Amino acid sequence: MQARKARKAINAVLKAHGQKRDNLIPILQDIQERMSCLSPEALHMVAEHLHLSENDVYGVATFYAQFRFHPPGRHRIKVCQGTACHVRGGGQVLEAIVRKIGIFPGETTEDGNFSLERVACFGSCALPPVVVVDDKVYGRMSARKIEKLIEGLE
Amino acid sequence: MNFTDIKQQSRQSWERFARPDAPRVLVGSATCGRAAGALDVLRAFREACAGDPALDDVHIHEVGCLGMCYAEPLVEIRGPGGGRVLYQGVRGDMVPDLVREHLVGGRPVFNHAVCMMEGPPVEDLPLFQELPMIRHQLRVVVRNCGIVDPTNIHHYIARGGYSGFARALGMDSDAVIEEIKASGLRGRGGAGFPTGLKWGFARKSAGKIKYVICNADEGDPGAFMDRSVLEGDPHAVLEGLLIAGYAIGATHGYVYCRAEYPLAIERLQKAIQQMREKRLLGRKILGSPFAFEITIKKGAGAFVCGEETSLMQSIEGKRGMPRSRPPFPAVSGLFGKPTNINNVETLAAVSAIMEKGGQWYAGIGTEKSKGTKTFSLAGKITRTGLIEVPMGISLRTIIEDIGGGVLDGKGFKAVQTGGPSGGCVPAKHLDLPVDYEHLAQVGSIMGSGGMIVIDDESCMVDVAKYFLGFTENESCGKCVPCRMGTQHLLRILTAITEGKGSVEDLESIRKIGETMKKASLCGLGQTAPNPALTTLDSFMDEYLAHIKDRKCPAGVCRALIRFRIDPKLCTGCMACAKACPVGAVSGKKKKPHRIDFDLCIRCGACRQACKFNAVIVE
Ligand SMILES: Cc1cc2nc3c(=O)[nH]c(=O)nc-3n(C[C@H](O)[C@H](O)[C@H](O)COP(=O)(O)O)c2cc1C
Ligand code: SF4
Numbered sequence: 001m002q003a004r005k006a007r008k009a010i011n012a013v014l015k016a017h018g019q020k021r022d023n024l025i026p027i028l029q030d031i032q033e034r035m036s037c038l039s040p041e042a043l044h045m046v047a048e049h050l051h052l053s054e055n056d057v058y059g060v061a062t063f064y065a066q067f068r069f070h071p072p073g074r075h076r077i078k079v080c081q082g083t084a085c086h087v088r089g090g091g092q093v094l095e096a097i098v099r100k101i102g103i104f105p106g107e108t109t110e111d112g113n114f115s116l117e118r119v120a121c122f123g124s125c126a127l128p129p130v131v132v133v134d135d136k137v138y139g140r141m142s143a144r145k146i147e148k149l150i151e152g153l154e
Numbered sequence: 155m156n157f158t159d160i161k162q163q164s165r166q167s168w169e170r171f172a173r174p175d176a177p178r179v180l181v182g183s184a185t186c187g188r189a190a191g192a193l194d195v196l197r198a199f200r201e202a203c204a205g206d207p208a209l210d211d212v213h214i215h216e217v218g219c220l221g222m223c224y225a226e227p228l229v230e231i232r233g234p235g236g237g238r239v240l241y242q243g244v245r246g247d248m249v250p251d252l253v254r255e256h257l258v259g260g261r262p263v264f265n266h267a268v269c270m271m272e273g274p275p276v277e278d279l280p281l282f283q284e285l286p287m288i289r290h291q292l293r294v295v296v297r298n299c300g301i302v303d304p305t306n307i308h309h310y311i312a313r314g315g316y317s318g319f320a321r322a323l324g325m326d327s328d329a330v331i332e333e334i335k336a337s338g339l340r341g342r343g344g345a346g347f348p349t350g351l352k353w354g355f356a357r358k359s360a361g362k363i364k365y366v367i368c369n370a371d372e373g374d375p376g377a378f379m380d381r382s383v384l385e386g387d388p389h390a391v392l393e394g395l396l397i398a399g400y401a402i403g404a405t406h407g408y409v410y411c412r413a414e415y416p417l418a419i420e421r422l423q424k425a426i427q428q429m430r431e432k433r434l435l436g437r438k439i440l441g442s443p444f445a446f447e448i449t450i451k452k453g454a455g456a457f458v459c460g461e462e463t464s465l466m467q468s469i470e471g472k473r474g475m476p477r478s479r480p481p482f483p484a485v486s487g488l489f490g491k492p493t494n495i496n497n498v499e500t501l502a503a504v505s506a507i508m509e510k511g512g513q514w515y516a517g518i519g520t521e522k523s524k525g526t527k528t529f530s531l532a533g534k535i536t537r538t539g540l541i542e543v544p545m546g547i548s549l550r551t552i553i554e555d556i557g558g559g560v561l562d563g564k565g566f567k568a569v570q571t572g573g574p575s576g577g578c579v580p581a582k583h584l585d586l587p588v589d590y591e592h593l594a595q596v597g598s599i600m601g602s603g604g605m606i607v608i609d610d611e612s613c614m615v616d617v618a619k620y621f622l623g624f625t626e627n628e629s630c631g632k633c634v635p636c637r638m639g640t641q642h643l644l645r646i647l648t649a650i651t652e653g654k655g656s657v658e659d660l661e662s663i664r665k666i667g668e669t670m671k672k673a674s675l676c677g678l679g680q681t682a683p684n685p686a687l688t689t690l691d692s693f694m695d696e697y698l699a700h701i702k703d704r705k706c707p708a709g710v711c712r713a714l715i716r717f718r719i720d721p722k723l724c725t726g727c728m729a730c731a732k733a734c735p736v737g738a739v740s741g742k743k744k745k746p747h748r749i750d751f752d753l754c755i756r757c758g759a760c761r762q763a764c765k766f767n768a769v770i771v772e
Pocket of ligand 2: 458475476628629630631632633634636637674675676677678679680
């Protein structure tokens with residue numbers, strides 16, 4: 001049932017795009033937005049749709065940092081690692097999160113509650129350090145503030 | 155509708171918007187404003203005005219960034235008799251007060267007010283243009299940011315927008331290129347190549363199908379100029395793209411915008427839709443034979459895709475890896491067709507140049523670096539934000555006058571320009587005029603405009619390591635000098651910050667760096683060693699302190715420092731004990747505390763928490 005539904009959703013995305021190769025990245029982006037990550041089945045279907053080899057599709061999907069192959073946690077915490085954040089204590093904020101939820105960047109907690117990512121730069125350099133939780137941008141963070149924020153989510 | 159009618163319609167719309175007596179609230183809600191809570195403020199204003207019939211005629215707008223990011227959220231209120239006042243640091247709970255006093259009562263709330271956006275002055279509130287942060291600036295690229303509603307094309311047109319394009323349409327395309335050449339504009343994406351010259355190459359290339367691309371990948375960590383312009387004034391960029399398309403004979407334009415900028419993408423989409431409604435896109439644009447379409451492409455998180463050849467690979471749906479040039483994009487670019495690619499800021503300058511003329515632009519700046527440049531001023535500086543200054547202004551004016559000097563009155567050590575491709579300009583060059591030539595002279599680059607101020611509490615070896623960590627991660631791996639070089643440099647720098655370095659390592663850094671510069675395929679690898687090489691040149695003593703004395707003078711590198719509490723300064727307030735995540739601080743209330751060195755993980759939480767500067771780094 002689940003699998004049928006997933007296939008249907010993927011097909012809907014594929015239908016909305018043409019079959020030329022330059023659709024590949026937009027297709028992967030749309031699928032990830034709907035399904036939260038790229039499954040082996042999705043990549044297989046994309047390859048068929050665009051008449052590319054699966055290898056080729058994997059090659060592109062793994063090249064770009066945006067694409068995930070495992071579902072993220074219910075709350076996605078992204079920590080900015082930009083230069084301004086770095087010199088204003090972004091590292092300490094990241095460490096505080098690691099201590100608080102017990103996972104490293106790139107991982108998801110066992111209960112599926114949180115996933116943690118580092119992002120090169122959000123471009124909000126004037127309010128460092130920056131953390132983005134579930135697409136909401138938080139500026140002027142500190143180790144203490146982020147701990148409180150996470151406690152509020154748990 | 156012809157352009158004269160569109161302009162007429164726009165002018166009326168703008169006049170209604172700009173009327174000084176019409177009550178309005180303008181909330182700066184670009185990404186930086188949002189990070190400071192602008193959306194909560196926006197909601198609070200909407201709620202405060204919704205229930206009250208007296209406030210029925212108050213209009214609330216979202217606007218872009220005025221550049222004073224340190225004071226966000228910024229709100230401009232225009233009230234009956236209250237003038238146009240800009241408020242800083244607005245929070246949701248301040249809104250009822252602002253509404254009652256300013257919007258209803260017509261009295262500015264002085265303790266939160268920064269300035270008047272327009273005269274006449276009220277009491278001792280300065281005018282916006284006279285603020286220390288604004289006085290030295292010249293706003294060309296960001297001319298409309300924070301002033302117009304970026305989702306309203308009429309505002310843009312009423313302030314001169316699309317007039318430059320309309321003028322171009324009446325000219326021969328070669329004449330347009332001559333105008334850009336006369337302006338002296340150079341590419342703002344980093345390399346500084348003369349824009350008119352580049353357009354000329356693409357124009358001369360044979361072929362029916364040609365492309366123009368706007369590079370909005372802005373991957374440099376610490377740079378946010380392009381984001382601000384796209385969010386605050388998307389039409390300025392799109393008009394530039396339209397002009398570029400007309401000049402080189404392209405019928406299709408792409409905007410390649412990084413996915414980390416969702417608001418910028420939203421604003422672009424909206425703007426393109428409005429262009430279509432006004433017949434500024436599609437066939438027979440403004441009644442001429444010119445036809446043009448624009449497509450937005452979202453990046454997928456790869457820094458190297460800012461490099462032009464790799465960006466084109468990415469649009470084509472491939473791995474974004476650079477290829478060797480020639481052939482240059484002007485000859486064979488996107489889908490093998492002649493292609494011209496320009497940066498966001500370049501294009502926003504183009505639309506201003508076509509409106510006001512190449513001579514006007516050439517009158518700004520220095521002999522070889524014309525015009526203005528935007529910088530994102532961040533790091534250890536009092537007034538962080540987005541600024542735009544004439545080329546040739548001194549670094550000192552930027553940092554001391556505009557930026558208000560180093561944060562918390564600490565000592566100025568260096569300023570990092572050009573991001574991971576750039577270098578650190580040390581304090582002794584503070585009087586350097588900022589232009590392409592002078593920055594190159596001291597070993598750094600203009601780059602795209604990131605400017606990170608570094609104080610004496612930042613370690614230069616750590617900064618170099620930070621950038622190499624970035625480039626090592628982002629190297630696409632296609633060529634060996636960059637792939638291996640970044641790895642080696644990072645390993646060496648990491649060893650030095652851990653007190654495991656040797657003097658010979660410094661020679662290795664130089665050798666590897668020189669090889670990478672010469673032998674890497676693209677700009678990423680060619681410039682990646684710069685942060686290490688420039689810090690080595692200017693801050694050799696810091697490197698030697700790490701290597702010979704096993705000490706980090708700035709107190710940053712974990713393996714080489716220790717935190718201690720000065721019993722004379724400690725008041726026993728317990729703040730540090732509460733902040734310490736591992737329970738390494740002990741002591742009774744009102745008695746001096748102690749740190750257990752074995753438990754301490756050197757995270758610095760106690761130092762941040764202490765209000766009495768009693769935590770010392772050794
Ligand atoms: C690794 C790398 C990253 C780059 N990133 C960007 C970028 O984010 N934005 C940009 O406009 N140019 C970037 N460039 C420069 C582009 O290759 C190209 O020179 C520029 O877009 C040309 O536009 P301009 O002439 O208007 O400056 C980058 C170059 C390299 C080597
Ligand atoms: S220099 Fe680096 S980023 Fe550029 S092609 Fe070579 S490996 Fe790739």
